[in-house]
Amino acid sequence: MSSMATLPDEAVFGEPKYWQLRTSLLKAIEEDFSSGDVLPNERDLAARFGVARATLRHALEQLELEGRLVRKRGAGTTVAGPRVDVSLSADGEGWPGVDLRDREVIDCATVPVTDDFADTLKGRPSALVHRLRRRQFSMRQVVGLECLYVSRAVVPSLSTRVPGFERASLMLRQLRGHRLEGRHRAVELGVAEAEEARYLERPPGTAVLVVTTTYTALGRTAAVTVATYRADTCRLAFAEAGPTALRPAS
Amino acid sequence: MSSMATLPDEAVFGEPKYWQLRTSLLKAIEEDFSSGDVLPNERDLAARFGVARATLRHALEQLELEGRLVRKRGAGTTVAGPRVDVSLSADGEGWPGVDLRDREVIDCATVPVTDDFADTLKGRPSALVHRLRRRQFSMRQVVGLECLYVSRAVVPSLSTRVPGFERASLMLRQLRGHRLEGRHRAVELGVAEAEEARYLERPPGTAVLVVTTTYTALGRTAAVTVATYRADTCRLAFAEAGPTALRPAS
């Protein structure tokens, strides 16, 4: 605790106060705290460092973004555990995964295409696509939200009579029946909108890693998934597997 | 401009003001502005929306994190262009890339291992590794910083007489001489520390996408690269290439 009592005396000029504060706090939580420990409340901490609460909060925000702290309204601020590895290549050898471990179907329906995919995914006769939304867990914690759009050119019809859960596995089975011709992935930073945020059990505006995967089959874009993972608690792992998967050095 | 003049009348309760503000601004910059346009200054904007400047700034911070705005101290706030695609699989079929297009060598030296890699990378006789730091450009803009650590078990010696630039390509050549046995990648969110931030031409604390790649050769961890990309302006693309690269559907 002592090491977090003060700011460095010889203030590094040009370094904003909130950044020095972050560094001091980071050192403190690494040395004097461990995963799950509760930090003093913001007002006390601010007083102890001799700064305004807003300044202290600025530092805490940084550390939360880095996944070092977990703050909960009404409760308190605790030291975070190490990030959870989310494997993106487990499903990886092709189509989206079907295994139900750590996955929960939210809904599966046929809906109008959202603007972004209109050009790549739209089937001829109509502008409808199948949409499967799933929530992904790891270590019993919500880590991400996965939204899979499937073109009707690939999976033409889907009975509405079947409940969402079974419709989901029906769709995935049909999808896997096709030969996958290509896949493309992109990762970028985003923020969770209201609904998304609720599913992730976080406030709106939370930073998320957005993984967009495009699947090609039958010579066209057959499906697209947009998966968002909590940036504070997740690390995305692309295990490019064993020796044989790689081209030998030339 | 008119659409950004006010907050929605029927304030969605439970939605914080800064979030409504973000949404209004986002709509405005999508409808009434285009890439490169300059926004009114923060004091004017705050007044126009009838909020405190801090609240307005909170909204702008969100939009900046999302890559929709670019704010520059002393200059102003402008609407950002689309994110730059950084291909991580171009080098991709194996060892770190050697091509010099869009790459600038910062330095190449033999240094003591940094704590994090001590266990995985350390060679027997000493705790020294080779370190190559490069800056990566795309469209003439700095997008990332790449730091490659190479075990001395794989590249034993490296003349200090040769200047950094040539030493770099010498090292890479030796590295590529080995057969690559495996590779592992992870992506997570981080923030740029002071020095890192300078290279990226951003203030400290800037959100970055951290890509950690581990290379296996000679039955051990031969090299590790830690690459950081500006999260606001970059999208990481993993082109998993053509049809043949994928396993046929079973």
Add this chain to the structure above:
DNA sequence: CAGTGGTCTAGACCACCAA
């Protein structure tokens, strides 16, 4: 130099959680 975004303060009130 005037104008911009960046930092910091001191204080208020609110929404939520746990005892």
Add this chain to the structure above:
DNA sequence: TGGTGGTCTAGACCACTGA
């Protein structure tokens, strides 16, 4: 119900950019 983090305000000063 008391204490926590979350939001918001009004104002000050600083550091930087560009004409």
